[in-house]
Amino acid sequence: MAVSMASLSCKGLKIAPTNQPIAPLASGSVAGSGFLVPVPLKLRSISSISLKVQGTASPTAVEGGNSDTDTVPVPKVIIDQDSDPDATIVEITFGDRLGALLDTMNALKNLGLNVVKANVYLDASGKHNKFSITKASTGRKIDEPELLEAIRLTIINNMIEYHPEASSQLAMGATFGPVVPQEVDVDIATHVKVYDDGPDRSLLVVETVDRPGLLVDLVKIITDINxxxxxxEFDTEGLLAKAKFHVSYRGKPLIKPLQQVLANSLRYFLRRPSTEEESY
Structure with a gap:
């Protein structure tokens, strides 16, 4: 059944499809599946930084961290669109190996973004780096999935540069590289679930193997069925991608038949031999 793609409303995402092929990630562009993202190279100042980690030195030393231990932690990158109405929240964790990530913040500024607040804190799971990010051109949170994917891949590439030991655990690293293989041989099953989440929306939860361009493609599939x-929120945990989207149809929650259509569409797109049949 042919369907048209709907534009995204409220504080949601906007998507602009194109038939141009994608080149590997380079300065001013982002790798994704079926999308080419021009990225303005602008340098902006960081408005407010609260770094609660002592003993930081040069950016390279800070980002290098401690890589001498035998156990390599799982790298995590979380892009949160729910917590702050005015900014996109990004959180990066890699055990206790991450510092202030000054070079990462500079890389984000080169995407035309402002890092308006940064916070580094420690807990039992390791060192967490949280950034509040806005678009330099508007001062508002990011709502384009292409730019959100650019942020994610920029952070992952920076993490691989400073922590090559994380390379095999990230989709842009040694496992896939910048070009995703046609058949992904990773033992991660796909799960798709849709829940009622209030009087005017539903909650879509997707877990699948990560790859470059996944965030953009998920949004396109959803909007293609109006x-x-x-x-x-989009979480990258090693090779596992976890996405949570608040979705609606004409301002209402998804009825059960539409929930099944959405789940089946995503399952078909994300299909793999190990995908569970009853994943919705």
Whole structure:
């Protein structure tokens, strides 16, 4: 059944499809599946930084961290569109090996973004680096999935540069590289679930193997069946991608038949031999 793609409403995402092929990630562009993202190279100042980690030195030394231990932690990158109405929250964790990530913040500024607040804190799971990010051109949070994917891949590439031991655990690293193989042989099953989440929206939860361009493609699949994406969170945990999207249809929650159509569409797109049949 042919369907048209809907624009995304409220504080949700906007998507602009193109038929141009994608080149590997380079300065001013981002790798994704079926999309080419021009990125303005602008340098902006960091408005406010609160770094609660002592003993930081040069950016390279800070980002290098401690890589001498035998156990390599799972790298995590979380893009949160729900917590702050005015900014996109990005959180990076890699055990206790991450410092202030000054070079990462500079790389984000080169995407035309402002890092308006940064915070580094420690807990039992390791060192967490949280950034509040806005678009330099508007001062508002990021709502384009292409730019959100650019942020994610920029952070992952920077992590691989300073922590090559994480390379095999990230989709842009040794496992896939910048070009995703046609058949992904990773033992991660796909799960797709849709829940009721209030009087005017539903919650879509997707877990699958990560790859470059996944965030953009998920949003395109959802909007191709005229479902609006209002907000969400995209977590990269090693080779596992976890996406949570608040979705609606004409301002209402998804009825059960539409939930099944959405789940089946995503399952078909994300299909793998190990994908569970009953994943919705």
């Amino acid at each position: 479902i609006d994406v209002q907000s969400g």
